[in-house]
Amino acid sequence: MSHAAHGPNWPARIGLALLAFVALAVSVTLAVTIGEMAIPFEVALRALGNGLFDLGLPVSAIQQGVIFDYRLSRALMAGLCGGALALSGAILQALLRNPLAEPYILGISAGASTGAVAVLILGVGIGGTALSLSAGAFVGSCAALAVVALLSAGAGGASDRVILAGVAASQLFNAATATIVTTLASAEQARGVMFWLLGNFGGVRWPDLWMATPVALIGFAICMLHAKALDAFAFGADAAASLGVAVTRVRVVLFATTAVMTAAMVSIVGTIGFVGLVIPHAARFLVGSGHARLLPACLVTGAVFMILADILSRVLIPQQILPIGVVTALVGAPAFALILYRARNPA
Template sequence: MTAAADREGGAGWPALFILLVLAGLAFAVALAAAIGDYSISLSTVVLAVTNGLGLTGAEILPIEQSIVWDLRLSRALVAALAGAGLAICGAILQALLRNALAEPFVLGVSAGASTGAVCVIVLGIGAGGLSLSVGAFIGAFAAFALVALLSNGATSGPNHTILAGVVASQLFNALTSYIVTTSGNAQQARDVMFWLLGSFGGVRWPDFQLLIVVVLLGLAICLWMAQSLDAFTFGDEDAAALGVPVARIRLILFAVTAMMTATIVSMVGTIGFVGLVVPHAVRHVVGPLHLRLLPACAAVGALFMVLADIASRVLVAQQTIPIGVVTALVGVPFFALILYRSRPQT
């Protein structure tokens, strides 16, 4: 019996693991609020947070209070929620599609969101009344609707859904490239490229308030269907034999993952590989049961994204690297490892 299997047998280990990750997340968020062009001590960060919550009235510099509370803390918390949401979506899609390489953007949602954002940035659709986030959200759900249409709704098999997602991704990526190439100037192209690679630079408290509702609601729905997800890992026929309404559950969970991914992408752009890397790593620690796997994925995904955001700000002096570049630097080697391990044995 492996160490992972031993740990899975003990109900206390997953809870302890999640608590340890959450403790690390709290420290990472504080560190993210302290690091920047204007360095702030961790003790000052704690006082700024308690001041902002109304718990204390400590005397600190107004500029430090504003930097921590108005800028960096909201950014770190949005990063945590984005990482948690993408990791949850990855775990769900890997179970539904029974594909180790499935991740939140496999359904073309990211590509659709990119097209919607480009239409706002470059074409000016909405004449100023439509924000970039709203445009991206509309595009994301347009892509999801196309995938549902191409895959004949919830009755298609996992391979059919993946192929429909590939088609949708290629279509919307082509539309994005065409719009930028034919209609955008150099500055617009630069803005679009930076957004497509992911950035937490523009997020504030209203984004956090919306995202925490979406992620917690999505997690609650997925936990409610955790036993059905366990059955899906054995195949549709076995799940149906166990009394699981396969078509209905698949449709609901696809819609939930699309909603979460669309919301995240509309706020921070395209951030890949989080939904691929985190579920695989966590599954080796807490086991495959989704009642344990999903909360652990949320905690580890949040920690991973906050650390990636810190890295994006410190790797190059006086410059912020797009967050998607940092996650890709971790995700690509992991992706290659999965491909290597899944190769046919001779």
């Protein structure tokens, strides 16, 4: 029954890679053509040619700006964010051997939000630039991981204890964020921060991609290098160690990788829940549980899901943009309930 029984199935892998490319291309195409201003596909192609290669094709200045400077950068950022969060969820679920683990539930997103909000409102960092915002988010995510480690100390690696510690850390950092916003922010700052905390791609521009792209791609490469070690963790940390896995080193590297990816995305677009929870399960359904296949599937599926969710956030309510976290929650909450039900009633 194993597809890998006689070595790599290269035709199948090439077919999956082509399918992934087509899915990404279609989702990005939809993202740049669908919106309050409907733009024909051929016009979008001309605008992309002008923006990427300076072809000088006939496109109005408004359409050129909407497609290249707003919708394309927004779609690419949504793809990077969805892929990075899905990767982070898959890594945490493997390390903790718990189907409910993800950055949002473990408090990493909440900690990153607290760090970013501290930078936005308290001015922590270097002039409030994107780099200092990212640094604040990273410090916050590391602080959340430290709190989770402290609260779950002595649990012997019990994943349920870690999840409960993550919920407590999430509440702690959410309370810290709320305290900063309500006591130190102006009314205008409070409105902007609260909308940002629900996830928002509206402010994304090309410079944001120069930071997010290497973080997502390097994070993906690090995760792929540890794919076999993650497979070993399926049998527990002791079994992984007996197979020659450097358990402590792998855990430190991969927890740090998820913290960096989550912090980078939160610092740019705010907190987005459920992606890291739902997408890894969908990817496992598509390609199985082997991490050499699962991690690329999470990257692509998370990217496509987030791009489509961003399109929905722009078109569900006419002349109004929903926070992206609202859209992902509409999908993620029922999926979360289904995962809980299946965990209680395995079939």
